[in-house]
Amino acid sequence: MAQTAFGPGPFILTVNGGSSSLKVALFRDENPPVSMVRCLFSRIGFPDSLMTVVSGTTKKPESRTLAVPDHAAGMDLLMHWLEQAVGLGNIRAVGHRVVHGGVTYSRPERVTPDMLAELRRISPYDPEHLPSEISLIEAVGRRCPGLFQAACFDTAFHHDLPRVAALLPIPRRYDAQGLRRYGFHGLSCAFLMRELTRVGKTGEADGRIILAHLGNGASMTAVRRGRSIETTMGFTPTSGLPMSRRSGDLDPGIIAYLARTEGMDVERFHRMVNAESGLLGVSELSPDMRDLLAQEARDPRAAEAVALFCYHARKAVGALAATLGGLDTLVFSGGIGEHAAPVRARICESMEFLGITIDPRRNQAGEPVLSRQDGQVTVRLIPTDEETEIARSVHELLGME
Ligand SMILES: Nc1ncnc2c1ncn2[C@@H]1O[C@H](COP(=O)(O)OP(=O)(O)O)[C@@H](O)[C@H]1O
Numbered sequence: 001m002a003q004t005a006f007g008p009g010p011f012i013l014t015v016n017g018g019s020s021s022l023k024v025a026l027f028r029d030e031n032p033p034v035s036m037v038r039c040l041f042s043r044i045g046f047p048d049s050l051m052t053v054v055s056g057t058t059k060k061p062e063s064r065t066l067a068v069p070d071h072a073a074g075m076d077l078l079m080h081w082l083e084q085a086v087g088l089g090n091i092r093a094v095g096h097r098v099v100h101g102g103v104t105y106s107r108p109e110r111v112t113p114d115m116l117a118e119l120r121r122i123s124p125y126d127p128e129h130l131p132s133e134i135s136l137i138e139a140v141g142r143r144c145p146g147l148f149q150a151a152c153f154d155t156a157f158h159h160d161l162p163r164v165a166a167l168l169p170i171p172r173r174y175d176a177q178g179l180r181r182y183g184f185h186g187l188s189c190a191f192l193m194r195e196l197t198r199v200g201k202t203g204e205a206d207g208r209i210i211l212a213h214l215g216n217g218a219s220m221t222a223v224r225r226g227r228s229i230e231t232t233m234g235f236t237p238t239s240g241l242p243m244s245r246r247s248g249d250l251d252p253g254i255i256a257y258l259a260r261t262e263g264m265d266v267e268r269f270h271r272m273v274n275a276e277s278g279l280l281g282v283s284e285l286s287p288d289m290r291d292l293l294a295q296e297a298r299d300p301r302a303a304e305a306v307a308l309f310c311y312h313a314r315k316a317v318g319a320l321a322a323t324l325g326g327l328d329t330l331v332f333s334g335g336i337g338e339h340a341a342p343v344r345a346r347i348c349e350s351m352e353f354l355g356i357t358i359d360p361r362r363n364q365a366g367e368p369v370l371s372r373q374d375g376q377v378t379v380r381l382i383p384t385d386e387e388t389e390i391a392r393s394v395h396e397l398l399g400m401e
């Protein structure tokens, strides 16, 4: 393979399309894959979209503002840049994060026309993520026809949820139509479990574990003997914990109430619970935990939003521990879980009854183990990396071709 700006190829490209962001990373196709450069488009669809590039070697972020009207436009810009930096011929495969795989997909798979048709069919399951993810697969296909593309599903980690956890308490006929609890953030869960196997005590990864993925989207998952047995998100990623802009679980009665009293229609309701709720909705200030922590001393709305987030997270730890029949390990991850020491402290407050005690110094310093020496539950901080998980899966799939 020819020499490129990032050394010799071949490369794997990973594509992670969020609701208004796009993360792309280039890996050298080795075992394990080596991250060469990462690129983040944020605020897609806004006039001040930002492109941030972080090189795998210097780790120095370089940002510039540019108009990115939608995900496909971001992908086109990126492919153009990659053509010059590495040559598209040096890219062996592209791996996409696909948030929803419905009942059909339980492992990473090569994208086929049939898969695209099925993803289009289930798009209404997750209109926040699936349409843009499909458009990214299509954008790559247009630019590089025939290139190996794989879909890595967030729902896959939870595919074998116990029936009682997956079943929704609504008329049975909907279950047959795919209306069930699926669970998300599975790529992050898979990565965290791999890391726990690497850094944990002997047998720890086979114990009773809660993975707290707290980012803009936030969910917690109970894992026993390596298997997801319960998780806070259900049919869509709007459910579960309150998030940066998403409401999380709500009383279903609210939908009918707002329709009757305000004439609120489906689209308006969808926008409210996905884009105008959570930390942003309660604080009326910001969806960003950093901003709220900085303002909570002087603005009671910021304080209430942070308190609400920590309260629901603590409640979820208790509920998930009950489904596990006790707890051995609690893992904090995601932007908030990895960086917000005060939030971690508040989630773990008054949890001694469950064996959770964290050491304030370790927590403040963000050490890999946060629990006290004598703590019954090992509380850990593990940075997640969905991109590496995707690249690993693609490398494995290529090996099976
Ligand atoms: N130092 C920090 N202190 C508090 N919150 C932080 C810090 N760094 C990042 N966060 C929060 O992490 C969240 C973003 O999480 P991240 O996992 O990066 O997002 P995404 O889900 O979009 O991948 C934001 O709410 C941000 O405020």
Ligand SMILES: CC(=O)OP(=O)(O)O
Binding pocket: 018, 019, 099, 154, 184, 185, 215, 216, 217, 218, 237
């Ligand atoms: C599944 C999900 O919530 O994804 P994100 O956190 O990237 O929005």
Ligand SMILES: [Mg+2]
Binding pocket: 018, 215, 216, 217
């Ligand atoms: Mg995320």
